[in-house]
Amino acid sequence: MKILIVGASFGGMTTAYELRKRLSSGQRDITVISKDPRFTFIPSLPWVALGSRSLDQISFDLAGSFARKDIEFVHAGVTRIEPETRQVFTDAGEYAYDVLVIATGHRSANEAVPGLGPFDGPGHSLMSPPEAEKARSAFSI
Numbered sequence: 001m002k003i004l005i006v007g008a009s010f011g012g013m014t015t016a017y018e019l020r021k022r023l024s025s026g027q028r029d030i031t032v033i034s035k036d037p038r039f040t041f042i043p044s045l046p047w048v049a050l051g052s053r054s055l056d057q058i059s060f061d062l063a064g065s066f067a068r069k070d071i072e073f074v075h076a077g078v079t080r081i082e083p084e085t086r087q088v089f090t091d092a093g094e095y096a097y098d099v100l101v102i103a104t105g106h107r108s109a110n111e112a113v114p115g116l117g118p119f120d121g122p123g124h125s126l127m128s129p130p131e132a133e134k135a136r137s138a139f140s141i
């Protein structure tokens, strides 16, 4: 059974490891696709913003971690999904699946609130690694 998991953060990684544990090696063929090559421990982003940790210190390389568990890892962004033909399209090729798990997280719609930073007004977001680094630069001025 070809299992495709999109997203390799808490949701995607936990799903991949849990399925690997529950299915026998003959039953499973697991591939994880993520647009980020590293797992970042998001709850530690405030430390990055305040300068007490670097992003490297709170993240690790996904490829090596999945390889050790015999899980295929693809570093690519998903651009389209075709449920009818069971195919996922990425900027690095197409992938067929029997079972698809979508674990791409949430997106904050701060822009929907006029005056709310960082899109429309002052303020910083600590929701993602780039935003935390941007906050650190701003705080250290």
Ligand SMILES: Cc1cc2nc3c(=O)[nH]c(=O)nc-3n(C[C@H](O)[C@H](O)[C@H](O)COP(=O)(O)OP(=O)(O)OC[C@H]3O[C@@H](n4cnc5c(N)ncnc54)[C@H](O)[C@@H]3O)c2cc1C
Pocket (backbone or CB within 6 Å): 006, 007, 008, 009, 010, 011, 012, 033, 034, 035, 036, 042, 043, 044, 045, 046, 076, 077, 078, 079, 103, 104, 105, 106, 126, 127, 128
């Ligand atoms: C500052 C902060 C502190 C927090 N503290 C806690 C805490 O103490 N306890 C707690 O339980 N939760 C905490 N949270 C919430 C927690 O971090 C999130 O609930 C968690 O990260 C959600 O995990 P996820 O796997 O669902 O999605 P995400 O972490 O958002 O990961 C999404 C994954 O999908 C991938 N992806 C997205 N789109 C695509 C695409 N098009 N193609 C390929 N890959 C894609 C990304 O690369 C990533 O791998 C905190 C959050 C923040 C911001």
